[in-house]
Amino acid sequence: MGGEVREGTGGPHRMLGSLPALYPEWLGDRSFCAAHGVRFPYVAGEMANGIATTRMVVAMARAGLLGFFGAGGLGFERVERAVDELRRELGGHANWGANLIHSPNEPELEDRIADLLLRAGVPTICASAFADLTPAVVRCAVSGLRRGPDGRIVRRVRLFAKVSRPEVAARFMSPAPADLLETLLVRGQITQEERALAALVPVAEDITVEADSGGHTDNRPLVSLLPTIIRLRNDRLRTFGDACHIRVGAAGGLGTPDGVAAAFALGAGYVVTGSVNQVAVESGMSEEAKSMLAQADIADVVMAPAADMFEQGVKLQVLRRGTMFAGRAALLYELYRDHPSLEAIPAAARSRVERDLLRAPIDQIWRETVDFWQRRDPREIGRAEHDPKHRMALVFRWYLGNSSRWAIDGEASRRMDYQIWCGPAMGAFNRWVRGSFLAEVANRTVVQIALNLLEGAAVLTRAHQARCCGVPVPAAFSFAPRRLSPNAGA
Numbered sequence: 001m002g003g004e005v006r007e008g009t010g011g012p013h014r015m016l017g018s019l020p021a022l023y024p025e026w027l028g029d030r031s032f033c034a035a036h037g038v039r040f041p042y043v044a045g046e047m048a049n050g051i052a053t054t055r056m057v058v059a060m061a062r063a064g065l066l067g068f069f070g071a072g073g074l075g076f077e078r079v080e081r082a083v084d085e086l087r088r089e090l091g092g093h094a095n096w097g098a099n100l101i102h103s104p105n106e107p108e109l110e111d112r113i114a115d116l117l118l119r120a121g122v123p124t125i126c127a128s129a130f131a132d133l134t135p136a137v138v139r140c141a142v143s144g145l146r147r148g149p150d151g152r153i154v155r156r157v158r159l160f161a162k163v164s165r166p167e168v169a170a171r172f173m174s175p176a177p178a179d180l181l182e183t184l185l186v187r188g189q190i191t192q193e194e195r196a197l198a199a200l201v202p203v204a205e206d207i208t209v210e211a212d213s214g215g216h217t218d219n220r221p222l223v224s225l226l227p228t229i230i231r232l233r234n235d236r237l238r239t240f241g242d243a244c245h246i247r248v249g250a251a252g253g254l255g256t257p258d259g260v261a262a263a264f265a266l267g268a269g270y271v272v273t274g275s276v277n278q279v280a281v282e283s284g285m286s287e288e289a290k291s292m293l294a295q296a297d298i299a300d301v302v303m304a305p306a307a308d309m310f311e312q313g314v315k316l317q318v319l320r321r322g323t324m325f326a327g328r329a330a331l332l333y334e335l336y337r338d339h340p341s342l343e344a345i346p347a348a349a350r351s352r353v354e355r356d357l358l359r360a361p362i363d364q365i366w367r368e369t370v371d372f373w374q375r376r377d378p379r380e381i382g383r384a385e386h387d388p389k390h391r392m393a394l395v396f397r398w399y400l401g402n403s404s405r406w407a408i409d410g411e412a413s414r415r416m417d418y419q420i421w422c423g424p425a426m427g428a429f430n431r432w433v434r435g436s437f438l439a440e441v442a443n444r445t446v447v448q449i450a451l452n453l454l455e456g457a458a459v460l461t462r463a464h465q466a467r468c469c470g471v472p473v474p475a476a477f478s479f480a481p482r483r484l485s486p487n488a489g490a
Contacts, residue, residue: 048099048215050070056446105308129162160204163210164218288407304318325403328356362395
């Protein structure tokens with residue numbers, strides 16, 4: 001370190017210190033790249049309703065990265081078409097996957113999606129929104145377990161589990177419960193060998209810790225949540241020994257190189273991005289919604305009722321700027337909470353809902369709701385006919401469900417009702433790319449976003465290492481977006 005004077009083309013200069021090279025590939029847990037056949041420890045997350053498109057997954061896979069198709073919220077046929085397309089496009093790749101989202105209101109759909117992903121041979125599955133283990137997610141985890149030539153247990157399906165609470169992480173870091181394995185065995189969905197091996201390994205080897213993020217979130221700070229779950233992982237590894245390797249990744253709030261570098265510094269084995277990918281060229285979001293996201297700042301987000309868990313009062317984080325969705329959705333939940341049926345809602349409130357939110361009489365919306373559920377799950381209609389409260393929930397969920405589709409489709413007449421899942425990372429990203437080539441929407445490919453976040457994280461990490469060694473790195477040192485190639489340095 002320091003002291004040596006060298007001659008250069010710009011005249012004499014003093015060497016203050018030197019460090020070995022640091023490449024983006026070296027960030028995080030090196031076993032992640034080996035396990036998933038990728039070059040970089042980075043994942044484009046499974047934004048629901050197909051916002052994370054097949055096009056996005058293909059682009060990520062071909063660049064040596066990993067991406068998940070956003071199957072959550074979609075009907076079975078739509079997911080089936082997407083999986084078939086990905087199989088055709090990425091048949092020779094192992095670094096791609098799809099989402100299995102917990103569906104407490106539609107358990108049969110959850111089972112059907114799990115069965116589809118397994119039958120289609122999807123190599124990687126991301127399980128999200130699970131508060132507890134279900135037969136579907138356990139089946140995905142244990143199907144195809146076998147002993148390799150060296151005696152080690154080999155997984156046919158690599159399962160990611162996205163969690164935001166230690167108690168949920170603990171379930172995925174433990175062997176599958178015996179009762180669930182017995183249920184699957186009795187159904188003929190797993191073999192005796194798979195059942196026996198499942199008792200020796202954790203349900204998932206990749207645990208994604210989701211901090212404050214867009215969509216479903218507990219709004220937990222990453223600096224508190226990630227170390228807590230890493231310590232839990234360390235305890236589990238002492239139990240399993242060399243039988244497995246549990247990696248812990250980070251998601252939520254990652255929209256700049258500084259945020260990504262901080263996640264790796266906290267011990268993340270890999271990182272997962274979400275909100276920022278909605279503005280990517282390959283995103284399924286409409287151009288109008290992308291434009292709204294591009295204007296967002298850090299504080300332009302708010303919590304609002306979720307469509308899929310409306311009755312339970314679950315909320316998700318959405319864009320506030322440019323849309324009235326959050327306030328209107330909150331009104332619907334208040335009416336649902338305070339009244340036993342649609343008929344019990346005061347006339348003034350009912351009129352407001354019909355005029356401003358539904359833009360149609362409630363009876364008409366109910367007819368459309370019946371048509372939808374007759375195709376998807378007729379039992380919901382039967383339940384609603386005997387339970388006025390459930391009928392009210394289904395009508396209100398019509399608005400909540402359609403609001404996200406209006407944003408995806410770019411329905412101009414419904415702009416003020418757009419439901420756009422968004423976390424603070426979007427605002428941070430917008431500030432970072434301002435004045436750079438990534439400020440142009442046409443340049444925001446999902447791969448360029450990923451490579452710049454990774455390259456920037458490596459540069460900032462190296463600068464921090466130099467600073468820790470006493471090198472006077474300028475306080476204003478930063479990394480600006482630049483055009484990068486996934487093949488550079490390969």
